[in-house]
Amino acid sequence: MRWGTYFAVLASVLSVGLALGVSMPLVSLRLEGWGYGGFAIGVMAAMPAIGVLLGASLASRLAGWVGVPSAMRLCLWGGALSIALVAVLPSYALWLALRLLIGMSLTVVFILGESWINQLVVEQWRGRLVALYGSSYALSQLAGPLVLGFLGSEDDFGFWAATGLLLVAPLLLLGRGGAPSTEACSVTFRDLFAFCRRLPVIAWAIALFAAFEAMILTLLPVYVLQQGFTAEVALFMVSTVVVGDAVLQLPIGALADRMSRQALFSGCAVSLLGSSLAIPLLLHTPAVWPLWVLFGASAGGLFTLSLILIGERYRDDALVRANAHVAQLWGIGCLLGPLLAGAGSQWVSGHALLFLMAAGAAGLVLLTRRPGAFEPASA
Numbered sequence: 001m002r003w004g005t006y007f008a009v010l011a012s013v014l015s016v017g018l019a020l021g022v023s024m025p026l027v028s029l030r031l032e033g034w035g036y037g038g039f040a041i042g043v044m045a046a047m048p049a050i051g052v053l054l055g056a057s058l059a060s061r062l063a064g065w066v067g068v069p070s071a072m073r074l075c076l077w078g079g080a081l082s083i084a085l086v087a088v089l090p091s092y093a094l095w096l097a098l099r100l101l102i103g104m105s106l107t108v109v110f111i112l113g114e115s116w117i118n119q120l121v122v123e124q125w126r127g128r129l130v131a132l133y134g135s136s137y138a139l140s141q142l143a144g145p146l147v148l149g150f151l152g153s154e155d156d157f158g159f160w161a162a163t164g165l166l167l168v169a170p171l172l173l174l175g176r177g178g179a180p181s182t183e184a185c186s187v188t189f190r191d192l193f194a195f196c197r198r199l200p201v202i203a204w205a206i207a208l209f210a211a212f213e214a215m216i217l218t219l220l221p222v223y224v225l226q227q228g229f230t231a232e233v234a235l236f237m238v239s240t241v242v243v244g245d246a247v248l249q250l251p252i253g254a255l256a257d258r259m260s261r262q263a264l265f266s267g268c269a270v271s272l273l274g275s276s277l278a279i280p281l282l283l284h285t286p287a288v289w290p291l292w293v294l295f296g297a298s299a300g301g302l303f304t305l306s307l308i309l310i311g312e313r314y315r316d317d318a319l320v321r322a323n324a325h326v327a328q329l330w331g332i333g334c335l336l337g338p339l340l341a342g343a344g345s346q347w348v349s350g351h352a353l354l355f356l357m358a359a360g361a362a363g364l365v366l367l368t369r370r371p372g373a374f375e376p377a378s379a
Helices: 003-033 038-066 068-087 092-120 121-150 157-173 189-198 200-218 220-226 231-256 261-282 290-315 316-347 351-367
Strands: none
Touching: 003 068, 003 092, 003 121, 003 157, 003 200, 003 220, 003 231, 038 092, 038 200, 038 316, 068 092, 068 157, 092 231, 092 290, 092 316, 121 157, 121 189, 121 231, 121 290, 157 220, 189 200, 189 261, 189 316, 189 351, 200 220, 200 231, 200 261, 200 290, 200 316, 200 351, 220 231, 231 261, 261 290, 290 316, 290 351, 316 351
16 A cells, blocks of 8 residues: 555645635634625535535546646645635625635545545555544644634634645645546536435435535534624634544544444434534533534544445546545535525524534434445446
8 A cells, every 4th residue: 555645645635624724714704704694604605515516527527637646736726826816805706706716626636635545545444544534634624723713813814824735735746646547527417316326325424514514614603603602712612523523533434444334324423413403402501512522523424434435335437436426415515504504594593503414414314224225226
């Protein structure tokens, strides 16, 4: 196994997580300071999701033209340029377009990075090494709000820090091999529908985790502020959620190499349902802090286990296509989650974010209880 390449790809994706962890909460806090409501902030949060859908259809084609490493480098630099323009063009309308470009470029990085890692790892270590990827990414997002808290949200230092990270990251991929081979072709929504029919539980889990991540980084800080907490506490609560995601992914990955991955998957779904319902009841008590940890860990476990299960089944072009479908589902979840939660928090209930996660987790629990839920169905 190419350990140097594994850690280089890991570090490049980690830089994306850190850049997003710094810039996404800063955008939401800036819009909150400008007087925008929950729905407008939700629309802004949803724009990268549209970019994800566009990027997912282009990733395989771009990688087929220039190769996986070169495609990742080009898109990392494209993301750096987009975030830099966010810093110098403080306009809501322009930010919508730039967030769309950020979503497109960084989606290609995720698709190809996840495919590269799943192609490299050996089966007996797949759970641990894919979990290390998930844990590292979560830690990079955790560091993002902490770095933002250190830099301050009043100035644009957070945007420039994110830009610098994405400028340096592509250099780590120079001279690396072992990437999956792929054909230059687009991935359509018809292909996505066939993937969802084959693996509906995994498809639902990915979309649910995408909604979770988009809402945590964008709407959770606003939700906590609206519940009477300070901006500093809001950022620490976001960080606590990501701590839960990061800390428990490695144990989950280790267990996935030793016991039923399906049982772990079902346990994460039940835990996400329970924590989503309990947090509004205990928000102003000390008990909410371990609940935030469980909330993040259970959601992150669903995504990590989904990647592990995909890695069991696909290689090379099929693996890239499968991860493109992951990105498409990610885009759908990122698009619908913030829009529904933003509208719900403004017009229905202040706790809409958590109630939406509870509903999604309940649906996933029901899917896992179907006979043969984890067996691929015929397309």
